[in-house]
Amino acid sequence: MTDTDDRLGDLITVPAGRFLMGNNGHEGYSDPAEFPQHEVFLPTYQIGRNEVTRGQYRRFIEAGGYQDPQFWSPAGWEWVQGDMLVYARMHGRTTTVRRPDAHRPRSAPEYWDAEQEWFGHDLGHPRFVQTEAHPVVGVTWFEADAFCRWAGGRLPSEAEWEKAARWDEAAQCPRTWPWGDVWDPEKCNNPEDHNPAGGGYGVNQSAPVGSYPDGASPYGCLDMVGNAYEWVADWAVSYPGSTQPFDHTGSYHYVRGGCWDDGPLAVRCAARIWYLPPDSSGTGPGDSDYPGFRVAR
Numbered sequence: 001m002t003d004t005d006d007r008l009g010d011l012i013t014v015p016a017g018r019f020l021m022g023n024n025g026h027e028g029y030s031d032p033a034e035f036p037q038h039e040v041f042l043p044t045y046q047i048g049r050n051e052v053t054r055g056q057y058r059r060f061i062e063a064g065g066y067q068d069p070q071f072w073s074p075a076g077w078e079w080v081q082g083d084m085l086v087y088a089r090m091h092g093r094t095t096t097v098r099r100p101d102a103h104r105p106r107s108a109p110e111y112w113d114a115e116q117e118w119f120g121h122d123l124g125h126p127r128f129v130q131t132e133a134h135p136v137v138g139v140t141w142f143e144a145d146a147f148c149r150w151a152g153g154r155l156p157s158e159a160e161w162e163k164a165a166r167w168d169e170a171a172q173c174p175r176t177w178p179w180g181d182v183w184d185p186e187k188c189n190n191p192e193d194h195n196p197a198g199g200g201y202g203v204n205q206s207a208p209v210g211s212y213p214d215g216a217s218p219y220g221c222l223d224m225v226g227n228a229y230e231w232v233a234d235w236a237v238s239y240p241g242s243t244q245p246f247d248h249t250g251s252y253h254y255v256r257g258g259c260w261d262d263g264p265l266a267v268r269c270a271a272r273i274w275y276l277p278p279d280s281s282g283t284g285p286g287d288s289d290y291p292g293f294r295v296a297r
Contacts, residue, residue: 004152008295009056011046012164012219018042019167020174021159022239023270027176032244033272040159047156047164048294050209050222051230052147054114055132057139060147066107071150076142079279080106087288088280092252095284110281111138111288118289120261123191124203133208135228135292141253141278144231144293155233156296158272161256165217165224166269176268178217178224183264187215188226191261198227204261206289221294225267228292229255236275248275259290 005011018041023034069077083102087095099110117127139147141155148154156164166175175181177188185192189207197212199205210222217224224230232255236248252275258267266273282288 007056007059007151008048008153008297009052010049011295011297012049012221013044013046014042014160014164014219015169016042016044017169019163021162021270023268027265027268027270029265029268029271031272032242033238033246034270035243036239036241038240040163042159042163045156045160046297047160047221048296049220051135051228051292051294052144053132053209054130054134054136056151057109057136057147058132060150061108063150065146065150066105071146072142073145075278076146079140079142084279085110086277086280087284088274088276088282090274092248092275092277094277094280109136109138109140109143116289118204118206118260120204123261124199126199126203126205128199128205130206131208133210134206135209135223137206137228137290137292138281138288139231139291139293140281141231141276143281144291145233145278148293148295151295153295153297155231155293157234158232158254158256160296161224161230161232161294162269164219164221165257168218170218174269175218176270177215177264178221178269179215184215185264186212188212188223188267189260190226190258190263190267192263193226198260206260223257225257225269226262227260228257229259229273229290230257231255231291231293233296236272251275252277255291261290
């Protein structure tokens with residue numbers, strides 16, 4: 001195994017071919033951003049079996065990733081050297097504040113402490129300790145991109161993410177959720193599941209990656225829905241043929257897959273969650289706890 005392979009972790013190979021991306025109107029939700037369903041061809045690629053963990057990300061920190069501009073885009077390096085925090089609101093709205101520790105250089109995600117208490121949706125929020133096997137969260141797009149560069153990979157495109165999450169090669173059709181078209185709350189980390197790894201029923205908490213093996217995608221990827229939102233590489237733009245076209249190139253990315261406090265509609269594989277600026281790590285002080293990512297190559 002090369003050092004690059006070790007940094008990237010376990011990768012799944014997704015074969016070249018066409019698949020159907022987006023919502024065809026039969027998923028119980030009608031966000032115009034998901035329409036129309038359309039055919040996409042992708043060459044062979046690889047994508048992480050799991051979300052990037054805190055243990056993996058710690059290696060990037062300890063390797064001096066925040067001090068080395070070679071791993072950052074020009075805009076990302078400018079962000080590293082800055083002192084502002086951008087908090088996301090729904091659908092592109094943001095709030096910008098100065099970092100409380102702006103006198104210190106950035107050296108880790110803003111909410112890196114292992115012990116956390118996560119709020120949201122009026123559910124239980126006991127304090128818990130993230131292990132090295134929990135997904136890294138509270139990362140900006142810039143940080144996710146820099147890790148992938150350091151590891152020898154890249155962020156997946158939206159199309160790559162969605163194909164890996166839901167395309168059934170045998171049936172030649174997309175699934176609503178990675179495991180099928182019938183909602184089963186026990187197959188991903190969400191408010192309705194009872195898995196103690198994710199805190200149990202009605203609790204806001206992430207789970208160590210791979211804690212929901214029965215929710216694997218057709219290709220064998222885990223936690224493609226629930227657990228952590230996942231950054232994708234491309235800018236937030238409308239699909240070809242959209243009746244409500246938009247183009248947020250240069251401003252916003254989507255995150256995909258829903259997270260630990262989202263219900264069945266938000267964790268559908270076709271759902272395009274909000275649109276977030278690349279320098280946003282979440283929704284506010286003490287609550288930047290949902291965006292993570294997985295690698296591709």
